[in-house]
Amino acid sequence: MVEVTDVVCSLCGCVCDDIVVEVEDNKVTKVKRGACSVGKSKLMGHNRIKSPAIRVNGELKDCSYDEAIKKAAEILAASRRPLLYGWSSTVCEADKVGVELAEELGAVIDNTASVCHGPSVLAIQDVGLPSCTLGEVKNRADVIIYWGANPAEAHANHMKRYSYVSKGFWTEEGKKAKKLVVVDVRATKTSKMADVFLQIEQGKDYLVFSALRAILYGHADVVPDEVGGVSKKDLLETAEMMKGAKFGATFFGMGVTHTGARQNNIVNAIQMTRAAHTHTKFTITPMRGHYNVAGINQVCTWETGFPFAVDLTRGYAWYNPGELSATDLLIRQECDAALIIASDPGAHFPGESIKHLAKIPVIQIDPFPNPTTEFADVVFPAAVSGVEAEGNVYRMDNIPIRLRKLIDSEYPEDEAILKRILDEVRAIKEKEGN
Template sequence: MVEITDVVCSLCGCVCDDIVLEVENNEVVKVKRGACSVGKSKLLGHERIKSPMIRENGELKECSYDEAIKKAAEILYKSRRPLLYGWSSTVCEADSAGIELAEDIGGVVDNTATVCHGPSVLAIQDVGIPSCTLGEVKNRADLIIYWGANPAQAHANHMKRYSYVSKGYWTAEGKKGKKLVVVDVRKTMTSKMADVFIQVEQGKDYQVFSALRAILRGHEDVVPDKVGGVSKEQLLEVANMVKEAKFGITFFGMGVTHTGARHNNIVNAIQFTRAGHLYGKWSIMPMRGHFNVTGFNQVCTWQTGFPFSVDLSRGYAWYNPGETSSTDLLYREDCDSALIIASDPGAHFPGAALRHLAKIPVIQIDPFANPTTEFADVVIPAAISGIECEGGVYRMDNIPIRLRKILETDYYVPDAEIVERIHAEVRALREKEGE
């Protein structure tokens, strides 16, 4: 039995990097410290795709890696406008290889931000973002706001490691010296811990941010008695907490990005943060979901100039979310094949998008079966990033962290290698046809 320390969890955007494991006979037998229950479950392992498969007469039949990779290359080579989607639960090296492949075959490359924090990215492009690292939050923040986010269930270590419950250099008393405000449309596990819980009406976040901004800027007389279901009294209470805080942070989730004014909600949230600067240090940060959703946005920006939803079919990068985003492309039936990697649109895309996805050839690359497997035509199992292979990822605060390899595999192939091998096959097909 070997004890391995400083293991990094490859599940959510917290990217916890102080996990201690026990490994015996190339198997994780115990997660001793550091991981939450979902992180622990991933590290201990569960049912995975056992072999590459190709669908024949409606049924997935097992095959070799070479056969599956050749078939995937044929599908992409024959396509006029393939969609290459996912990329958030794999490492930056795979993302980079995928963007290169998309450029070469004239595809549209997009990641899961398109259905989660895409509006946050658009807002940041509009007005910038006053943000910080999670380390700064841990060491300095005395007022924490979670808005439209439920970390107690979705990012289980977030409060313990980085925010309300953590103890840092200037926050040695932990939660005793801090205040927690939760804003949501319903009571959650996180709201139960809050000093102040604000129950906002569905889709009215924009108005509540505006009211708080007005109060912070000295215009409380223009704020009516109730805004978005929240009483003026409560708004004044929160504004006073903001005024008294030395270092405040707003963490926001998809409860804000996908309601009402969408990316304008985030623009307003950022302007609320700036109003906080009249009184103290204020920051804001999106609660990114997948462990490397942030990393894809980084890599895509390095390589194409844009963070997601990039159409490379014109021979240059064209970025126009709403037109070039995956769901819109699928609604319009504007792509003729799809490579889905490290994600599950089968479970998360709207029905109209899925209807087209079910009609076109789909290649899936993933360690685990999920609803997308049900309609995939080629399934290629991957080594598990952060367990069977290493690689670079970006935590939700844009801090790069290296995933470690903790188990050996002599069968499963890392995502980056699968994508590179598909690309090599596409080049070989092109050479064969004398293009």
């Protein structure tokens, strides 16, 4: 038995890196400390896809990696409008090969940001993002706001490591000396901890942000007695709490990116932060979901110039979310083949988009069987990044951390599979004289 320390979790955007595990006989046998229940479950492992497979007459039939590579490359090379989607639950090294493959194919490359914080990116492109690393929040913040986010369930270590419950340099008393504000439609595990819980009406985030903005800019007189189900009194108190902060930190989740106003909600959230910043230090940070969704946005941006929804048909990057985002492409039934890696649109896309995905040839690269596997035509089992493979990832605050390899894998890494597909696609194109 070997004890491994400083293990980095490859589950959510918190990317906790102080986990201790035990490894025996090339297996993670125990997660001793550091991980939440969700991270622990990841580290301990699940049922795997056992073999590469190709769908024949509706059934997946096991095959060799060579056969699957050949089939995948043929599908992609023959496609006139391929979509390469996912990229968030893998490492940047694989993402880079993905961008190169997209460039070679003239494909659309999109990542899971388009169904989580894509609207946040659009908002940032509109107004910017006054933010900070999570350690700044840990050491300085005395007012924490979670808006449309439920970290107690979705990012279980977030409050303990970085925010409300953590202790830092100027916050050594921990939560005793901090205020927690939670804004949500439902009462959640997170809201139960809050000093102030603003239970707002569904879809009224924009109005409540506007009201707080108005108050912070000194225009409380224009705010009506009730906004989005919240009384003016509560809004005034919240604004006072924000103004009185030494350092305020807002975190927002899919509660605001997924509702009707989408990017407009986030623009308003950022504008509210700017308003608070006229009184004191205030920051705002999106609660990124997958452990490396921030990373694919980084890689895609430095290589193509744009973070997601990038069309490389013309040989240069054409960026137009809302037209080129995966779900849009799918409901228009535009793409004629797809490579899905490190994500599961079968579970997380609207049914309407899945319908088209189920019709076209789909190549899947993933360690685990999931709903996407049900309609995938070529399936590659891959090593689990952060357990069986190392590589770079970006935490939700864009801090790069290297995942550790804990055990050997019988499966190849994502990067290796993609490189082989890329080589094979090039060979096919070469033969065809392109």
